Amino acid sequence: MANLRIHVAAIVWLAAASLTAQGDAEHAKLKNPVLSTPDSIAAGRAVFTKACAPCHGVNATGGSGNDISPPSPDLTDAEWQHGGSDGEIFFNVKDGIPPDLNMGPFGGRLEDDEIWKIVNYLRSIAKK
Ligand code: HEC
Secondary structure (H helix, E strand, C coil), rough: HHHHHHHHHHHHHHHHHHHHHHHHHHHHHHHCCCCCCCHHHHHHHHHHHHHHHHCCCCCCCECCCCCCCCCCCCCCCCCCCCCHHHHHHHHHHHHCCCCCCCCCCCCCCCCHHHHHHHHHHHHCCCCC
């Protein structure tokens, strides 16, 4: 009986894990609908400077954090802890990053196309 319970728990856990993985896969597949043009990059830069630079730094190279926010990662390097495709970055910004939401959701504050423009801006300043 105890064994059965462990199995059921394992199945529930696996189902939950695969659902999460599926969500990420869906996000990863999403294409950026906003073309990367000089205009969209400049617009993304302007939004980034206001909304993101206080934590991630004016050049998006990361911030040291303070007593309300932990250090914010460099967004110009090739390291993405939460997914580095356009769609994953988009949803991390729109929905925030659980569970602590130190990276809060911007969906209520920014339009979708503003977030896509930020993605274009980040691509344009990515370290090669
Ligand atoms: C209050 C500070 C703060 C603000 C403002 C902020 N961030 Fe973040 N951001 C963080 C922190 C802290 C993390 C790390 C979260 C974690 O790993 O749990 C993070 C993580 C991220 C990640 C994930 C990086 C990775 O390695 O996968 C992206 C992308 C990101 N932020 C983009 C943005 C953008 C774009 C904006 C502006 C719209 C923004 N952030 C505004 C603090 C902030």
